[in-house]
Amino acid sequence: MKKILSLLLASAMSLSLLAGCGGAPAPAKSNNPPAGGSSTSQGDASTPQTPAGPIKLAALSSGYETTYPGMWKEVCDAFTAETGIEVELTLEKNLEDVIGPSMQGGDYPDVVLLATGREKGLTEQFIKDRLMADISDVLSMTIPGESATVSSKVMSSMVGTNATNPYGDGKTYLAPMFYSPCGLFYNAGLFQEKGWEVPKTWDEMWELGEKAKAEDIWLFTYPTTGYFDAFLYALMYSVGGPDFFNKATSYAEGVWDTPEGQQCFDIIAKLAEYTNPVTPAQANETDFSQNQQLILSNKALFCPNGTWLPGEMAEAPREDGFEWGMCALPAVKAGGAGASYSFLEQIWIPSGAANIDAAKQFVAFVYSDKAVDIFLKGGAVQPVNGIVSKLEGDNVMFYSIYDSGASAVVGIFSAYESVAGLGTVREVFLDPVNALVSGQLTKDQWVSDIKAASDQMRANLVVK
Amino acid sequence: MRSKGRSRFIALCVAPAAILFFLFMVMPTVNVFRMSLFERGAYSPTETFVGMSNFKILFKDTKFITSMQNTILLIVTVTIITFFFAIVFAAILTREKIKGQNFFRIVFYIPNILSIVVIAGIFSAIYKPDTTGMLNNIFTFFAGRNIEILWKTQPMVIVSIIIAMVWQAIGYYMVMYMASMSAVPASLYESAGLDGAGRLTQFFQLTLPLIWTNIRTTLTFFIISTINMAFLFVKSMVAPGMSDVGLSFMYAQKDAGLYGYSMAAGVVIFLFSFLLSALVNKVTQREVLEM
Numbered sequence: 001m002k003k004i005l006s007l008l009l010a011s012a013m014s015l016s017l018l019a020g021c022g023g024a025p026a027p028a029k030s031n032n033p034p035a036g037g038s039s040t041s042q043g044d045a046s047t048p049q050t051p052a053g054p055i056k057l058a059a060l061s062s063g064y065e066t067t068y069p070g071m072w073k074e075v076c077d078a079f080t081a082e083t084g085i086e087v088e089l090t091l092e093k094n095l096e097d098v099i100g101p102s103m104q105g106g107d108y109p110d111v112v113l114l115a116t117g118r119e120k121g122l123t124e125q126f127i128k129d130r131l132m133a134d135i136s137d138v139l140s141m142t143i144p145g146e147s148a149t150v151s152s153k154v155m156s157s158m159v160g161t162n163a164t165n166p167y168g169d170g171k172t173y174l175a176p177m178f179y180s181p182c183g184l185f186y187n188a189g190l191f192q193e194k195g196w197e198v199p200k201t202w203d204e205m206w207e208l209g210e211k212a213k214a215e216d217i218w219l220f221t222y223p224t225t226g227y228f229d230a231f232l233y234a235l236m237y238s239v240g241g242p243d244f245f246n247k248a249t250s251y252a253e254g255v256w257d258t259p260e261g262q263q264c265f266d267i268i269a270k271l272a273e274y275t276n277p278v279t280p281a282q283a284n285e286t287d288f289s290q291n292q293q294l295i296l297s298n299k300a301l302f303c304p305n306g307t308w309l310p311g312e313m314a315e316a317p318r319e320d321g322f323e324w325g326m327c328a329l330p331a332v333k334a335g336g337a338g339a340s341y342s343f344l345e346q347i348w349i350p351s352g353a354a355n356i357d358a359a360k361q362f363v364a365f366v367y368s369d370k371a372v373d374i375f376l377k378g379g380a381v382q383p384v385n386g387i388v389s390k391l392e393g394d395n396v397m398f399y400s401i402y403d404s405g406a407s408a409v410v411g412i413f414s415a416y417e418s419v420a421g422l423g424t425v426r427e428v429f430l431d432p433v434n435a436l437v438s439g440q441l442t443k444d445q446w447v448s449d450i451k452a453a454s455d456q457m458r459a460n461l462v463v464k
Numbered sequence: 465m466r467s468k469g470r471s472r473f474i475a476l477c478v479a480p481a482a483i484l485f486f487l488f489m490v491m492p493t494v495n496v497f498r499m500s501l502f503e504r505g506a507y508s509p510t511e512t513f514v515g516m517s518n519f520k521i522l523f524k525d526t527k528f529i530t531s532m533q534n535t536i537l538l539i540v541t542v543t544i545i546t547f548f549f550a551i552v553f554a555a556i557l558t559r560e561k562i563k564g565q566n567f568f569r570i571v572f573y574i575p576n577i578l579s580i581v582v583i584a585g586i587f588s589a590i591y592k593p594d595t596t597g598m599l600n601n602i603f604t605f606f607a608g609r610n611i612e613i614l615w616k617t618q619p620m621v622i623v624s625i626i627i628a629m630v631w632q633a634i635g636y637y638m639v640m641y642m643a644s645m646s647a648v649p650a651s652l653y654e655s656a657g658l659d660g661a662g663r664l665t666q667f668f669q670l671t672l673p674l675i676w677t678n679i680r681t682t683l684t685f686f687i688i689s690t691i692n693m694a695f696l697f698v699k700s701m702v703a704p705g706m707s708d709v710g711l712s713f714m715y716a717q718k719d720a721g722l723y724g725y726s727m728a729a730g731v732v733i734f735l736f737s738f739l740l741s742a743l744v745n746k747v748t749q750r751e752v753l754e755m
Contacts, residue, residue, distance in 0.1 A: 129508035278593035280617040418721035431705040
């Protein structure tokens, strides 16, 4: 009797243990054999007509969703109402950690909203390994529920750069989903109170730095080194124009030895001297908002960031008379144009997705008036024509940044094959800024590291 | 007949654990070794055999060498400091009559049940770089002038991690030693006292030798957990690339699209921790004393 009891208990224990392992339901894939299942199927072969089943959408839960909870659900429902295709939504702040493991097992979402330039670099890896579906035909598709085509709505300046066409072959792999001008944020109230002008050139910037120092205010801070990507893109563009920008982002030979290249490094190195010294100590995932707080408490004047900053800091304490201001990066010479980088979040389809056709319909649908309006409620602005007239509040000022003569910068560093020991663009170009500020690294060392890495990056470009 | 049924029963009881151990420990470990010989992206279905080339590059990669140096530095310093304080506190709390013993026991233990995110949050207040930070504030109070130590950046970053890790680990080990110390019979101390042994002599001649087995076991345990904890602390507390440890280097390589390379780093760390525990086990071997 006793033995039977213990046997029962033991089997109950083992069953409960095993039940834990069975948690991940095997997705029903039987109706679309070519997709993702076997580990050898190289994506491009998997575009035959597939039945429009439910599609799986994996989207990054960002500040927009916080501003207007339920934003994505509403869009998915609107899509289902229009096309009858059900959407399974995965909405996570740490999307890479959630969808990453199942994708390694060959189970891909149908649509992914995840931008390039994130620390985990998932989107970059999909570009490098050519695991994205070609969605060029989405541009000519008619938007579900409307008569307009996608390309008639999307701003033409947002398509065709290497942020959407990573291989430079005229084919689009990533659709531009949200865009947000990046610039320098400051306390407009403080500038008014002190009678300071927002600098138009870098020389004026340094002058202002001295003036502010006299008042015990540092000129500059940054949330984390990751925010230097938009900064560096805009800086390269304003220093050398589109030609230099294209050369630099494709690591052209000798590009960092040109006067323009040197000027970029000089400006960042000088800015490091004017950076509030507490910045690197707080430039991590836990404390970055403390660096943003420096702007609100008048301990630093400028902070590179995107339009989501006021929302992110909405609850933070602030000095009297605080008012958000945002400007483009100053010009190099008097009379020159400043620049602001358009941070672009992309939406894309893994080539291993089960329902590529339905997924394409979804990508087309996000440009419909209905979807655009829903996204706008969360402050998420899509690159569609005429969007600027629909904006409200602070966003009007932020998105008018290009009206005052600043160049709009779009594009990213070109993808290169991963090489052991080489490091990512962020590790090579941006992360060392912390050490520049704290004085652990000299400018010359930083530049020579970049040059050495650039040579390797160029040699390993995905598209030569 | 009886013994046959019995062994069948034992096999049944052990089977679930054995199967799970094989599935989730042995298989992945073997896979790590296998993948370290290949190169592939984390999401790419294709892989290329590259032989030992990952390891060759790894041992020349200055970033990897620095991160292993950081790991070793953390293991050595955190272990020494934690064990010193844990043993001393345990001795004080078990042997001396102190008011609020239980209170201290709980207070020291609390850090151990906090999640790493909470600890990172607590230490972001403690290490705040201006004078509003707790540590800087205390120093300012005693120094009589403004002290603004930039804790979480170079060169203080490794010190900040050590302090946080020690703070987190002391309580757990203290409670362990308290348990084994209270198992030492009081009569031993009494007779030692009669023989004229002072408190310190009692501690070194009686307490330490009698709990040595416990110390040995926890030491091995601690070294392995430090390798993991160092990664969590570095990940959640400081800026990327500022003071990488072995495991954070491994993760960064995966994110850069070098799955095989990161697995090679994993293999090295695995062997390193394995050898280190074996070494510690060997070095700390003593004749077991019976009470």
